Amino acid sequence: MSELLVKNAYVIDPVNGINGEVMDIAIRDQWIVEEVGSGAMVIDAKGQLTLPGGIDSHTHICGTKVNFGRYMSPEDMRAGRMPRRGSMHATSGYSVPTTYGNTYRYSTMGYTTLLEGAMAPLEARHTHEEFTHTPLQDTMANTLFDGNWAIMEAVRDGDMRRVAAITAWTLSAVKGFAIKLTNPGGTEAWGWGEDVTCIHDQIPHFEVTPAEIITAMITANEMLNLPHSVHLHCNNLGKPGNYTCTLDTFDLARDLNKNRQTLYATHVQFHSYGGSSWKDICSKSEEITRSLNSKPHIVFDMGQVLFGRTTTMTADGPMEFNLYRLHHNKWSNHDVELETGAGIIPVLYRRSNLVNSIMWAIGLELALLTDDPWQCCLSTDSPNGAPFVRYPEIIAMLMSRRYREEEMSSVHPGTEHRVPLPAIDRELDWEEIAIMTRAAQAKALGLIDIGKGHLAPGAEADIAIYPIQIRDVDPSVDYMKVKEAFATTAYTIKRGRVVARQGDCVVDGINSTIWVDPQVPPEYDISNDPEFVKKFDRYYTVRMRNYPVQDVYLERQVCLRPEVSL
Amino acid sequence: MKFDDVLCPFCGCLCDDITVTAEGGRVTGVDNTCLLGTSKFLGDNRLKNPIMRTDDGWKDVTYDEAIASTLDALLEADRPLLYGWSGTHGEAQCIGVHMAELLGAVIDNTSSVCHGPSILAIQEVGHPGCTLGQVKNRADVIIYWGCNPTEAHPRHMSRYTTYADGYFLDNAFRDRTVIVVDVRRTETAELADVFVEIKPGGDYAVLSALRAMVRGRDEMIPDSIAGVSKEQLRHIVEICKNAKFCAVFFGVGLTMTRGKYKNVRNAIELVDELSRHTKATITPMRGHFNVYGSNEVNTWMSGYPYAIDFCRGIAFYNPGETTAVDILARKECDAALIVASDPAAHLPSKCIRHLANIPVVQIDPYPNMTTAFCNLQIPVAVSGIDAEGTAYRMDGVPIRLRKVLETEYPTDTMLLGRIYEAMMEVRGR
Numbered sequence: 001m002s003e004l005l006v007k008n009a010y011v012i013d014p015v016n017g018i019n020g021e022v023m024d025i026a027i028r029d030q031w032i033v034e035e036v037g038s039g040a041m042v043i044d045a046k047g048q049l050t051l052p053g054g055i056d057s058h059t060h061i062c063g064t065k066v067n068f069g070r071y072m073s074p075e076d077m078r079a080g081r082m083p084r085r086g087s088m089h090a091t092s093g094y095s096v097p098t099t100y101g102n103t104y105r106y107s108t109m110g111y112t113t114l115l116e117g118a119m120a121p122l123e124a125r126h127t128h129e130e131f132t133h134t135p136l137q138d139t140m141a142n143t144l145f146d147g148n149w150a151i152m153e154a155v156r157d158g159d160m161r162r163v164a165a166i167t168a169w170t171l172s173a174v175k176g177f178a179i180k181l182t183n184p185g186g187t188e189a190w191g192w193g194e195d196v197t198c199i200h201d202q203i204p205h206f207e208v209t210p211a212e213i214i215t216a217m218i219t220a221n222e223m224l225n226l227p228h229s230v231h232l233h234c235n236n237l238g239k240p241g242n243y244t245c246t247l248d249t250f251d252l253a254r255d256l257n258k259n260r261q262t263l264y265a266t267h268v269q270f271h272s273y274g275g276s277s278w279k280d281i282c283s284k285s286e287e288i289t290r291s292l293n294s295k296p297h298i299v300f301d302m303g304q305v306l307f308g309r310t311t312t313m314t315a316d317g318p319m320e321f322n323l324y325r326l327h328h329n330k331w332s333n334h335d336v337e338l339e340t341g342a343g344i345i346p347v348l349y350r351r352s353n354l355v356n357s358i359m360w361a362i363g364l365e366l367a368l369l370t371d372d373p374w375q376c377c378l379s380t381d382s383p384n385g386a387p388f389v390r391y392p393e394i395i396a397m398l399m400s401r402r403y404r405e406e407e408m409s410s411v412h413p414g415t416e417h418r419v420p421l422p423a424i425d426r427e428l429d430w431e432e433i434a435i436m437t438r439a440a441q442a443k444a445l446g447l448i449d450i451g452k453g454h455l456a457p458g459a460e461a462d463i464a465i466y467p468i469q470i471r472d473v474d475p476s477v478d479y480m481k482v483k484e485a486f487a488t489t490a491y492t493i494k495r496g497r498v499v500a501r502q503g504d505c506v507v508d509g510i511n512s513t514i515w516v517d518p519q520v521p522p523e524y525d526i527s528n529d530p531e532f533v534k535k536f537d538r539y540y541t542v543r544m545r546n547y548p549v550q551d552v553y554l555e556r557q558v559c560l561r562p563e564v565s566l
Numbered sequence: 567m568k569f570d571d572v573l574c575p576f577c578g579c580l581c582d583d584i585t586v587t588a589e590g591g592r593v594t595g596v597d598n599t600c601l602l603g604t605s606k607f608l609g610d611n612r613l614k615n616p617i618m619r620t621d622d623g624w625k626d627v628t629y630d631e632a633i634a635s636t637l638d639a640l641l642e643a644d645r646p647l648l649y650g651w652s653g654t655h656g657e658a659q660c661i662g663v664h665m666a667e668l669l670g671a672v673i674d675n676t677s678s679v680c681h682g683p684s685i686l687a688i689q690e691v692g693h694p695g696c697t698l699g700q701v702k703n704r705a706d707v708i709i710y711w712g713c714n715p716t717e718a719h720p721r722h723m724s725r726y727t728t729y730a731d732g733y734f735l736d737n738a739f740r741d742r743t744v745i746v747v748d749v750r751r752t753e754t755a756e757l758a759d760v761f762v763e764i765k766p767g768g769d770y771a772v773l774s775a776l777r778a779m780v781r782g783r784d785e786m787i788p789d790s791i792a793g794v795s796k797e798q799l800r801h802i803v804e805i806c807k808n809a810k811f812c813a814v815f816f817g818v819g820l821t822m823t824r825g826k827y828k829n830v831r832n833a834i835e836l837v838d839e840l841s842r843h844t845k846a847t848i849t850p851m852r853g854h855f856n857v858y859g860s861n862e863v864n865t866w867m868s869g870y871p872y873a874i875d876f877c878r879g880i881a882f883y884n885p886g887e888t889t890a891v892d893i894l895a896r897k898e899c900d901a902a903l904i905v906a907s908d909p910a911a912h913l914p915s916k917c918i919r920h921l922a923n924i925p926v927v928q929i930d931p932y933p934n935m936t937t938a939f940c941n942l943q944i945p946v947a948v949s950g951i952d953a954e955g956t957a958y959r960m961d962g963v964p965i966r967l968r969k970v971l972e973t974e975y976p977t978d979t980m981l982l983g984r985i986y987e988a989m990m991e992v993r994g995r
């Protein structure tokens with residue numbers, strides 16, 4: 001048994017309604033408790049800002065396409081080199097760091113839980129192998145179902161129980177956490193070099209539409225009682241005029257769950273464009289947030305773009321090819337049989353570029369125009385909009401109108417006529433930032449019940465102490481101090497242990513992977529279904545016996561076993 | 567005992583449908599393998615225990631002694647090399663990277679002498695690829711360029727291409743057009759619908775011509791290029807542009823001949839060009855069953871697929887300077903640990919001569935050509951026969967190797983783990 005007492009913490013804990021109280025936090029082993037004995041180790045937080053550990057609800061850190069981003073980019077690897085030091089391994093990479101690079105940088109920023117945004121089931125083992133080498137955070141994986149043949153067939157046949165059964169078997173076989181749809185239907189069409197333009201296009205050969213897939217998966221998600229909702233990357237990403245497609249997609253979601261949203265829309269910035277071409281592209285953040293404000297059952301993340309170099313990577317293969325044809329840099333693509341796709345290209349977002357400047361503004365607008373911060377998770381879709389190490393800049397801009405104006409003055413001069421940003425006065429406060437970087441994520445992912453995202457007794461002792469006395473700081477003026485403070489914690493505590501101190505990681509750590517195993521009754525076990533097995537055997541190139549991810553890949557795990565209603 | 571759906575730990579096809587019968591501590595029968603796979607499973611002739619070279623021949627030593635002596639050799643060296651890795655599982659490869667980092671060593675795998683140039687090309691222009699099941703289910707045009715699957719990947723055509731059942735093809739064999747491009751009429755060429763015979767060294771020129779023709783610049787092309795007629799080139803371009811899905815596979819006939827990585831780059835750019843007309847993909851025919859896994863592991867651990875030099879603490883990558891071939895040819899390397907490969911069989915003779923002059927420890931189940939000059943050989947369990955672990959197929963799909971025999975031998979992971987722990991005692995923290 002080990003005990004730790006964090007004294008004089010200036011706590012903001014939105015889940016428990018604590019907004020700026022100086023208090024002590026008692027920790028026994030990995031849990032927060034009411035009190036500890038006098039022998040407990042003491043950390044004096046000295047009134048510094050203390051929050052639950054950060055949670056990233058959409059980032060790309062581990063797996064086949066992330067690793068291919070590294071593999072194809074020695075120029076990016078050179079940009080983040082650190083030697084082995086203390087208990088830290090050597091690291092490489094800036095926009096796509098090595099696994100140790102990710103884990104150390106996230107940890108020193110106070111992040112303790114990460115959701116990998118996209119895992120192809122067939123290649124799940126790879127994601128889990130990399131998770132093992134991401135030791136300072138708890139991890140989970142969105143599992144891709146956007147082009148799943150068996151699911152599309154069941155949707156076509158209108159057999160919802162079958163959709164749910166296939167989903168349950170797959171999630172549990174690959175030790176995934178949630179349902180991810182990336183350009184649903186589009187990734188299958190891309191198997192022929194084609195794409196879909198929006199939710200009502202027919203998917204070649206399968207006689208279903210993206211709308212039907214999305215609706216069916218939302219229903220299946222609720223039948224399976226999964227902790228998270230469907231996690232959706234809408235169709236038609238990155239195209240001028242795509243906001244109407246996004247609005248139509250939002251209209252598909254009904255409020256079906258009283259504890260959380262029924263739809264999580266990811267990187268909405270990339271889906272909020274007006275205009276009819278690159279020449280007249282403009283921001284439609286007002287229309288998009290008007291819809292979101294009237295739909296509390298949708299939660300989204302920003303997908304903020306920041307200027308500079310990065311790497312884009314997504315399961316959305318056709319989108320990456322289009323982007324490549326604009327950038328002419330280098331292009332990788334990796335389609336996955338019967339399931340999904342992937343594409344990767346490096347990009348440079350420039351201030352001098354009008355389109356890039358508009359993208360930059362839209363992300364901020366989405367956060368500032370959404371009334372309820374619980375609906376908006378701070379993200380860059382790292383590394384797509386920018387690497388996660390740049391989150392502190394976003395926080396500072398959201399808290400300071402002056403900072404935004406200063407940035408605005410250096411972007412493409414045409415921007416101000418195409419975006420509402422200059423007219424927005426709102427400055428977010430500390431509590432709103434705390435919500436948008438951990439509490440909203442914990443709620444949206446359904447993790448509050450297992451002790452994530454808050455600091456009440458019973459919660460897991462994942463805590464970030466930032467070197468800032470917020471009572472002495474006016475963020476709207478001192479935004480550089482805000483940025484600095486969120487870049488490096490004074491202490492990051494993970495599972496009751498100090499794991500990072502002032503920028504140094506001090507323990508080896510072991511990650512824990514959170515996954516779901518829906519308790520499907522035997523008669524709905526799809527792995528006993530002759531038709532399913534026959535097609536699997538015939539068309540996959542891996543035998544069904546060799547497909548599930550074995551237990552050995554998860555050194556530590558938290559398995560959630562929802563009761564289902566089929 | 568009978569085991570179904572076992573993986574074959576031999577070539578990059580990583581077939582996972584093998585049936586193995588094992589009795590009395592040995593494999594007695596295999597089904598579904600090709601000849602290469604069969605001989606791997608039935609191969610006997612394992613080293614019984616670690617052996618150390620002395621002035622008058624080999625001496626048996628214990629594992630403890632072998633570990634101590636490995637440690638001495640590596641810790642004393644100024645420029646140690648950790649080489650091989652393609653024939654072991656990923657978990658062992660991970661320890662290798664940690665070890666290289668701790669020692670300030672160079673870690674490299676056999677890519678240096680096979681698909682290293684493909685990696686360099688990919689780092690310049692990217693890689694439009696897919697898993698093999700995409701090809702199996704969709705491709706109506708298959709191109710094998712500078713590779714001979716019939717000999718080197720014998721089940722490639724039956725599992726993934728020409729003869730494989732495909733969801734979108736009524737009669738897979740009849741509906742697929744197979745094009746083979748090579749400098750000689752190989753066995754694979756005999757099975758092709760179209761065989762293109764190129765003069766040695768002519769790949770780059772032919773690829774360039776094809777690219778130009780896909781772009782509609784026929785008028786630039788002379789009547790014949792590297793022995794291939796313009797007419798045949800035009801025919802190929804027609805086939806490719808009219809394909810629904812065109813899958814290109816290439817081998818060392820492209821990567822290790824004149825032009826090297828530029829050949830591969832040109833092939834990738836051809837696929838890129840074709841992608842504007844139809845679906846097209848390209849896949850390197852990786853040789854050893856887990857050479858790709860070694861690239862993957864190195865990449866997430868260090869940032870680079872091969873040729874990583876930790877001598878300055880950071881991971882430094884510069885093929886041409888930091889591959890095994892480079893540091894051996896320059897005679898810089900002063901001790902080597904060889905794991906799961908046989909450098910004497912594939913490195914240039916200059917490098918082998920230098921290896922013969924420095925302390926070499928080999929971790930390998932079987933005596934091989936490298937045994938002839940190594941100072942110490944430590945036998946281990948065979949990955950995929952008596953050791954489990956992860957392997958990555960040539961297309962990046964990771965599958966877990968199965969274990970069909972109980973064994974007394976330590977696995978690579980166990981042995982390397984012990985060496986690494988001992989190293990940490992001396993050098994760690």
Ligand code: SF4
Nearest residue numbers: 574577581600603721
């Ligand atoms: S093709 Fe390769 S993997 Fe398959 S059985 Fe033959 S040697 Fe083994």
Ligand SMILES: [Zn+2]
Nearest residue numbers: 058117314381
């Ligand atoms: Zn994403």
